[in-house]
Amino acid sequence: MELNIQNEFEKIFPRLKEYELTDLQVKSVKSIVEKGKNTLSIIQTGGGKSLIYWLSGKLLGGITIVISPLIALMEEQAEKLEENNCSTLMLHGQADKNEQYEKLIEIANGKFKPDFIFVSPERMATDGFFEYCVKRINKQVKLIVVDEVHCVSQWGENFRPFYRRIKDFIDNIYENDYSKAKVLALTATINPKEIKDICEEFQITTEGIVKSDMLMRNEIALKVIEEVIEDDKEEHLWNIIKLHKGEKTLVYVYRKYNKRGVEQLAQIANERGYRAIYFHGDMTANERKNIISKYKNNEYDIVFATNAFGMGIDIEDIRVVVHFSIPESIEQYYQEVGRAARDAKKGGTAVAYLLYSDKNILVKRKHFINNSYPSLDMLKNAYKKISNKVGLNLLYCFDDEEINTCLPYFVNSGLIEIVCKGFSTFENMEIQDEYLKNALSKTIRPITTIVFKKNPEINPKEIINKTYEDIISGKIKLNKLLDKVLIIDVKEEKLSDEKINEILKSIEDKKEYRNELFNYFVYILKKKLDSNFLHQEIANYLGVDRYKLGRVYSTSKGDRVRSKSEVIIANLLYEHNINYKYEEKLICGDKEIYPDFTIYLDNGEKVFWEHLGWIGIENYDKRWIEKLELYEKYYNVIPEKTYETASISDAATKKIEEIQKRNAN
Amino acid sequence: MFVGSEERTIEEVCYEKEHIEKVLKVIKENFDKYFTKFIETENGIVMSKEEIDEIANDIGIRVLKTNENSPSEKYRKIMIEAIQEFEKDREKYLKIMNKEYLDEYEEEVAFFKNKVLKNECPIIHSTLQNITAKALDKYRMDFNLADPAILHKVVTNLNNFSIEYENKYDTYKDKTISSYEELELELLDTDDYTAYGVIGGGIKSHLLYKRRPQMFANRSRDAIWALWFLTEKIIIDTKMDSEFIMIDTKKTTTQQNYFYPYCLFSFYAINIYYLLKEKANELEVEFPDDYKYVIVDAFLSFVAERHRLEIDLFTSNIKEGDRYYGA
CATH class of the missing domain: 3.40.1350 (Trna Endonuclease; Chain: A, domain 1)
Structure with a gap:
């Protein structure tokens, strides 16, 4: 039955009835709800991605799981949903752990049925108990939303290893029957290989790709300035800032510390009488949240930021964006420029400057792109850390960046299989089950001893799931929350030359691709186009119909x-x-x-x-x-x-x- | 050339006029194709049209029509950027290649070696710091064992040579040089101007080049490789492969010929300058003669970079203990 999506929206969210859904939002909702397709929605920044899953989730009924990379974003969405009479649960490292556990047990027992569960990719990838609870009520889970889905793909510059485990999570909760899952993948910027990768990963067909053909943000005037002399670039930056004094300005600098890093530039700006602050990934979530809030409320005029200032930050009135460092691709450039003039529908406009020199191009190529993949030494080190012995091993990986970075490559090449998520020890559990009690009387050491050594015929997944089930039913009482480990099956003791070559080749392919995207971006910049033509060039690249390019x-x-x-x-x-x-x-x-x-x-x-x-x-x-x-x-x-x-x-x-x-x- | 244990020379035929003319002829024949790419890619910054078409095909997009910067603008920009890059650390070299300071250091040669050369001479410092290149372990060892007095002497001699050369420069700077002898640089290939293992052809030419880029070309590794590629890697008159490369048949390694005499290299370098200047005239771009070898260096580096994969393949076989730089 065909739905009138706008009407349904107004019924479900009466407080938002003044809002008119865009064509793209309507198409996306229809794709999921009416056509029942796994859907990839590519919507430009500020295009209202959240409303798509709000409405889709409510129309499908049941529980919607939203995998979101940012705590601040989760909190913002959860708050807005609660204001609109939707129930939510947030699962991430900074929320109260005990409370989260209690809620999960209630969910597993059917006593709590939130409309939306927000979970971080780290949590989704590592928490076996969460996965088990969701699996238990999988019939109620109608929709899984992957926000910022471009992070899934290794073909892009924003690849995050934990995102790569989303598919396993979905497979596990639906016991490999993908037809039961409805997946909504959301992103603003994505290159063609990433699209292909994501569609394969989440079984999205071509019909399930919903893309705006009005990607152009012509309300933002684009200015590209090539500096022959590197020192002139900084002078130019200060001139721009002076020119736009008092206007909300965002300066992208892909360097945190030292000369011409965000911290130093913010300091200089303050010395010159501006109200400036810096923002980068090494800051805590609270620090970042605080800065965003103050920037929004006009306590700061200028933010000097790395590309950590990105996903999900929704500030309407940024008037000036300056790229002091050259982005890696057209996608990244347009995404970051797109932070400006989110109030375009109310007539807001902005100016975006990109300052670059040929030296920047060389540095980007040689260092940033090529060094963003694990080196041979890193791969060897990581494998040594992971592979204690051939066969089943426990992996405590979550704080080890080297392991996190390299693990997807080992899994892809078949060197390592992730058997399941679990926990490492039965300490701090009050157990009533006789079998387990008996087994544990011999040791309370890690699950490796119980299962791997003493009962090798037992599938570790079985005993872990049994334990989770007993926790849910109350047969096991936890005195302390479970830790999180992965149980892996190591296939080879050492990294063979063959496997090394295989992994390095795959890395080389990805480097080459990213270099291609960067080189094409440089080619566009060098054309020295005016703003409208540059928008058209970008739109052409992003797949807008040629015929529609002139609509500016x-x-x-x-x-x-x-x-x-x-x-x-x-x-x-x-x-x-x-x-x-x-x-x-x-x-x-x-x-x-x-x-x-x-x-x-x-x-x-x-x-x-x-x-x-x-x-x-x-x-x-x-x-x-x-x-x-x-x-x-x-x-x-x-x-x-x-x-x-x-x-x-x-x-x-x-x-x-x-x-x-x-x-x- | 093939390498035995301690050969430090090239075949005599390489010095003969007829041979040099043949080499020059091949270089001139190949010059244009590299120069076209040099300009089109803005010294390797931008992809060529064919490469862009290939990328667009790979990504799945159609290239819109383009406006291009003119070749003149590109050439001018390349030159400005090359000079800018050259000037970045020049001050440090000028502090070393300075008669007054060198006279003072004569009393403290150990300080000169361990502080001035080791820490303040960019090319030596970066070579010593490059711990990932196993082949440079030999250089590090040679540096540590080198007699500080000899190092000081060699640098002083180089500096004095440069000063004397300046006095003669005006007499021939506007002349078209037609033989390597006219450049009067043969002395630089003798023992007084070499500290074997530490200050060899590459580093010595670099010190001179940084002092006076209008008089002394930079005989870098890439520059020698570039000459090999500009001569299409062919063997001209020599018995043992091209004069620009060095093949060690025992260790099965191929490198650029780091024994290549500076006087001969300089002659080829000045001819490349003539070619580059001619192009500047055609494009109506002013050529900065005071930095002529900076532009030559940029061009030769570009040529080498076009063949980087091949060069890397050759040099990947060079192992720890092999001589690699500064012989």
Whole structure:
């Protein structure tokens, strides 16, 4: 049954009924709810990703699990959902652990059924108890949302190892029956190989990819400045900041410390009388949250930030973005620029500067991209740490960056299999089960002893799941919360040359790909395009239909049209409450034409309106004559026409009055 | 050339006029194709059109039409950036290649070696610090064992040579040099100007180049490799492979010929300068003669970089204990 998505939205979220869902939001919800497809929604920054899963989750009923990389973002969403009468649960490292455990037990026992469960990727990847509880009630879990899904893919610069375990999590809770899962993957920026990777990972077909074709953020003026001399770049930065004094400014610098790092630049800015602060990934979640709040409330004008200032931060009125370091790809550039002018619908605009030198390009290529993958030494070290012996091992990996970075490569190459998540010891459990009690009377040492040594015929997953079940049913009382380990099966004692070569080759392929994306970005920058052409170039790259590239001007209705004169016409139509569509397809036999404006009168009649901006130019005239002939042949009409003159407003107003008269008749 | 245990020379034929003319001819024939790419890619910064088309195909997009910077603008920019890069650490070299300071250091040669050369001479410092390159272990060892007095003497001689050369420079700077003898640089290939194992052809030329980039070319590893590629790797008159490379048949290694005489190298370098200057004239770009070898160096580095994979393949066989730099 086809739903009226907007109506459903207003019913479920009456406090938000003034909000009109975009086409993209509607398409995404339909894809999940009506068509039942796993869906990848690619929506530009500020496009309202959250509402998609809010509405989809509520329409599907049951529980929606949202995997979200940022605690601040989770908290913000949870708060908003609670305000809209939805129940939520948050599971992450900084929330109260005991309370989380109690809630999970209630969920597993059916006593608590939150609409939305927010979980961090780290928690999802490492907490066996959480997974077990979810699996127990898997029929109630109707939707799994993966926010910032580009982090899943190793083909991108934002790959996070824990994200790679989402698929296993889904497989485990649905016992490998993927047809039961509905997955909604959300992102704003993603390159073609990442799309392919993610679609394979989450079984998303082409029909399930929902993408905006209005990706262009023309309300942001793009300025690209190439500096020949590196020192001039800093001088230019201060000039820009001075020029935009008092405006909310975000400066991207991909360096935390030392010369020209975020900390130093913020200090200099403060010395120069600005209200500035820095932001980077080494700060605690609370520190970051505090800065975001103060920036939002205008206690700071300028933030010098690494790309940690990114995902999910929603500040409406950033007016200036400056890239002091060159981004790695068009996707990253446009995503970061897109932090500005989130109030575009209310008329907000912004300016974005990119300052770069050829030296920056060389450094980016040689160091940032190529060094972001594990080296041979790191792989060897990590494997030594992981592989105690061939066979089952416990892995306490969560604070070891080397292991976290390398583990996905070992898993991909078949060197290591992750058997299950679990815990390491039965200490601090009050156990009533006789079998376990008996086994434990011989030792209370880690599960390795119980299972691996003394009972090798037992699948560790079974005993772990049995323990979880007993915790849920109350047969086991915990005196202390369970720790988190992975139980892995190590296939080879040492890293063979063959496996090393296999892994290094896969890394080389990814480096090469990222270098390609970066080189293409550099190529675009070097073209020295003006803002509109640069937007078009980016839109072309991001897959916008070529035909739609010229639509750069925004109208009051929210359309994008090709010229300022068409903006005038569209806005006048909108002001006069005349229903119209811009460039709506019109079939003429075996051909298609696209009238500039198709106006729908109340009596059902259509009026076509063409604005002939280039009349008098040979090619244009030729095309116009062909179009006119099609109008006459198939619709027996001559469209309304306006021309490019200084009095286009008056001409359009007059035409609209005539149309209104027709409408009245 | 093939390497025996301690050979430090090239075949005599390499010094003969006819041979040099043949080498030069091949270099000139290949110059244009590299120069075109040099400009098109802005010295390796941007991809060439073919590479962009390939990337676009791989990513799955269609390239929109382009506006390009003119070749003149690109050439000008390359030169500015090369000079900028050159000047970055030049001050440090000028403090070493300074007569007054060298005279003072004569009383403290150990200090000169262990502080000035080791820590303040960028090229020596970075070579010593490069602990990942096992082949440089030999250099580190040689440096540690080197007699400080000899090191000081060699650097002083180089500096004096440079000062004397400046006095003659005006007489031939506008002349078109047609033989290596006219450059009068043969002395630099003698023992007085070499501290074997520590200050060899590469480092000595670098010290001179940093002092006077209009007079002395930088005979770097990449520059020698570049000459090999510019001559299409062919053997011209020599009995044992190209004069620009060194093959050790026992250890099965191939390297650039780090014994390559500076006087000969300089002659090829000045001819590349002539070619680059000619291009500048065609493109109506002013060529900075005071930094002529900076531009030559940029071009030769570019040529080597175009063949980096091949060079890396050759040098990956060089193991610990092999001579690698500064012989």
